[in-house]
Amino acid sequence: MHIIAQIIFFLLTATAVWFFSRKIMAIRRNILLGRDQQLNDRKPERWKNVLLLAFGQKKMFRNPLVAFLHLVIYLGFIIINIEVLEIVLDGLLGTHRLFAPYTGNAYTFLINSFELLAVGVITVCVIFLLRRNLVYVKRLWSKELDGWPRSDANYILITEILLMVLFLTMNATDTLLQQRSAPGYNAHPTGNFLFSSMIHPVLDGFSNATLIAMERTCWWLHIMGIFAFLNYLPWSKHLHILLAFPNAYYARLEPNGKMENMPEIQKEVLYAMAPETAPAAGAEQPHSKFGAKDVSDLSWKNLLDAYSCTECGRCTAACPANITGKKLSPRKIMMDTRDRLEVVGKSLDQKDKEPASGKTLLRDYITEEELRACTTCNACVQECPVSINPLDIILQLRRYLVMEESTAPAEWNSMFSNVENNFAPWKFSPDERDQWAHTNS
Numbered sequence: 001m002h003i004i005a006q007i008i009f010f011l012l013t014a015t016a017v018w019f020f021s022r023k024i025m026a027i028r029r030n031i032l033l034g035r036d037q038q039l040n041d042r043k044p045e046r047w048k049n050v051l052l053l054a055f056g057q058k059k060m061f062r063n064p065l066v067a068f069l070h071l072v073i074y075l076g077f078i079i080i081n082i083e084v085l086e087i088v089l090d091g092l093l094g095t096h097r098l099f100a101p102y103t104g105n106a107y108t109f110l111i112n113s114f115e116l117l118a119v120g121v122i123t124v125c126v127i128f129l130l131r132r133n134l135v136y137v138k139r140l141w142s143k144e145l146d147g148w149p150r151s152d153a154n155y156i157l158i159t160e161i162l163l164m165v166l167f168l169t170m171n172a173t174d175t176l177l178q179q180r181s182a183p184g185y186n187a188h189p190t191g192n193f194l195f196s197s198m199i200h201p202v203l204d205g206f207s208n209a210t211l212i213a214m215e216r217t218c219w220w221l222h223i224m225g226i227f228a229f230l231n232y233l234p235w236s237k238h239l240h241i242l243l244a245f246p247n248a249y250y251a252r253l254e255p256n257g258k259m260e261n262m263p264e265i266q267k268e269v270l271y272a273m274a275p276e277t278a279p280a281a282g283a284e285q286p287h288s289k290f291g292a293k294d295v296s297d298l299s300w301k302n303l304l305d306a307y308s309c310t311e312c313g314r315c316t317a318a319c320p321a322n323i324t325g326k327k328l329s330p331r332k333i334m335m336d337t338r339d340r341l342e343v344v345g346k347s348l349d350q351k352d353k354e355p356a357s358g359k360t361l362l363r364d365y366i367t368e369e370e371l372r373a374c375t376t377c378n379a380c381v382q383e384c385p386v387s388i389n390p391l392d393i394i395l396q397l398r399r400y401l402v403m404e405e406s407t408a409p410a411e412w413n414s415m416f417s418n419v420e421n422n423f424a425p426w427k428f429s430p431d432e433r434d435q436w437a438h439t440n441s
């Protein structure tokens with residue numbers, strides 16, 4: 001490879017890595033805007049979750065066909081990227097198929113395996129494109145996916161198809177040139193590649209010079225496409241490819257039905273029941289805020305969840321509130337949280353005097369009507385394949401409404417005052433609680 005090409009390749013790689021790192025650091029900064037939450041306990045269970053839920057995609061296998069198709073794309077993404085290592089080294093060192101002379105038949109076997117995966121990825125991407133755009137799957141046709149989210153899914157599928165086609169065409173031209181022993185083409189013999197060689201009849205009519213130009217063009221477009229994909233990833237729902245792993249590690253380990261208590265409230269109740277345990281007036285810092293009004297009131301895990309959401313809609317498809325026609329969609333809760341966090345992040349980047357246009361997650365993005373529709377059934381948490389907990393965000397926003405703004409439906413208010421005064425949701429005094437037994441005897 002010409003030295004100029006090496007320099008261009010180096011600059012291209014450095015630019016791609018720099019932009020990618022910059023965006024990843026901005027996402028990390030955004031996630032850390034959240035409240036602190038200690039999630040470093042029970043490490044063996046956490047690693048087990050990473051293996052089962054992230055690597056093993058355990059929840060996907062509830063639907064074996066879709067899980068298998070997803071697995072093909074997933075393996076394609078992970079394993080074919082090993083081949084990218086060789087491409088990057090070739091680009092930087094000015095070599096051509098650097099590993100081929102050292103790995104012999106293993107090289108031929110590996111590239112054949114990558115080609116099998118490439119064909120699989122193309123097939124599955126076409127199936128997913130047809131399913132997304134021509135078949136009516138309710139969760140993929142919801143209004144909340146209109147616009148960018150729907151295009152995002154299509155762009156990625158089309159890009160993956162293009163990358164795989166470039167990879168196969170590059171291999172096909174390379175092996176055809178080797179077979180012809182084309183003068184001036186100094187590639188190390190690689191053996192035959194099963195799938196790309198099927199394209200040889202289509203390429204046979206081209207001259208050696210055209211084939212060399214095609215091979216180089218595919219090589220450059222392939223690696224430029226990968227760099228573009230890398231930089232598109234952090235802007236897309238496909239960020240879950242990376243974040244599914246930390247998200248599985250930090251997933252909640254308690255049973256879904258166990259609601260997180262609020263220590264500040266527990267203390268208040270304790271002081272009411274046992275006043276002698278209460279600290280002297282002014283000895284304790286008053287709590288600044290109950291629940292969450294904006295993204296910075298949520299925990300960093302809630303914000304990591306928002307960036308990890310694949311927008312698959314499995315949560316919404318299982319949500320009883322959504323199924324019965326209520327406005328709530330747990331997927332939208334996650335999308336809104338991410339959108340809001342991105343806006344807050346941008347305003348930090350621009351050092352805005354009025355951060356994020358004075359809006360908040362509560363009401364400007366997620367309405368009271370949505371929050372109140374939640375039955376806290378946990379179906380969304382149960383269904384999510386990437387260990388996301390939309391209910392936790394709903395609960396925190398609802399806690400803010402009730403505890404900071406005293407905004408609750410009238411029916412709830414009477415229940416709250418009963419709990420406060422009678423220690424039960426009913427209006428009877430605790431002293432009268434056993435009277436039913438006497439009345440019936």
Ligand code: SF4
Pocket residue numbers: 315318319320321322328329330373374375376377378379380381390391394
């Ligand atoms: S917990 Fe709430 S949001 Fe989640 S599925 Fe149940 S009703 Fe829907």
Ligand code: SF4
Pocket residue numbers: 308309310311312313314315316330331334383384385386388390
């Ligand atoms: S929260 Fe989970 S189940 Fe719901 S859309 Fe996001 S990834 Fe899918």
